[in-house]
Amino acid sequence: MEIKILIAEDDAIFRELVCDIIRKEGYIPIEACDGKEAIDVFFNLKDIDIIILDVMMPVYDGWEVLKEIREHSDIPVIMLTALGDEKHEVIGLNKGADDYISKPFSYEVFIARINNMVRKLKKEHFKELIMGKIKINQETHKVSVDDFEVELNNKEYSLLTYFLKNCNRVLTREQILCNIWGYDFNGDIRTIDTHIKTLRAKLLNCGNYIKTVRGSGYMFEVSSI
Structure with missing residues (x-):
């Protein structure tokens, strides 16, 4: 490293x-x-x-x-x-x-x-991230949901890791954009919403851990499902 x-x-x-x-x-x-x-x-x-x-x-x-x-x-x-x-x-x-x-x-x-x-x-x-039924092996980049391995692309993996490391914290779209896409990103900020929609779908029932905070952004919060 x-x-x-x-x-x-x-x-x-x-x-x-x-x-x-x-x-x-x-x-x-x-x-x-x-x-x-x-x-x-x-x-x-x-x-x-x-x-x-x-x-x-x-x-x-x-x-x-x-x-x-x-x-x-x-x-x-x-x-x-x-x-x-x-x-x-x-x-x-x-x-x-x-x-x-x-x-x-x-x-x-x-x-x-x-x-x-x-x-x-x-x-x-290198530590394993575990939140609710989601596990991330940061060394191998393997992600599992309820012990079922899911395939994420690089952006989706970075998004999920960022969310887990900032659990229960409201993250603005600007914060997410800077940390995942970069400070000089010139595209549409709505690309965040598109990626999060796809990520939620891949996380199956655990997709509802990613909450939309109206007027602010998103928050990762573990709830019983």
Whole structure:
């Protein structure tokens, strides 16, 4: 499993230093030089695993980037900043950051925190998802409904996995579009409704786990059937 880490930092020298550290650990660094580029890269690539986000950046600062990302994703985010007092650390964690590292940082501590996040990601990536009568083997991409295997295409599989990981949470069409089709998708937003209709049919009786929330989007909610 390749791990891609987005480093959003406006200081080119410091950004390259962090990228070198990431490479030495065997991970793939992706660079962004300001907040706008960080948002664009994250939503366009879709396969970023971890974000290292500087607070003080031009165009959009780290807090604005974090807010935009948290509206669409629970990806692990590490805030990296020279504002190293406890007050700012609490603010960062309360705003949805997973970790907070002050500059200058210890090389050993930085790597230990990154590796710890990666271990959690890999464990999460390969675990079996079970919700109601639906089971997803994330390693083999096999999906079963009431122990009966069903065939899903890539988009349907991604949709179902996204729903299970966000169970009991209302997801807007915009959130679904960004996470499954990509931030720069130019097609008709109603393609979501078409795919969900097909997915519901393939899930047999469990298709009613996917609820339509009028005026908002969809929610995956397990109910007795």
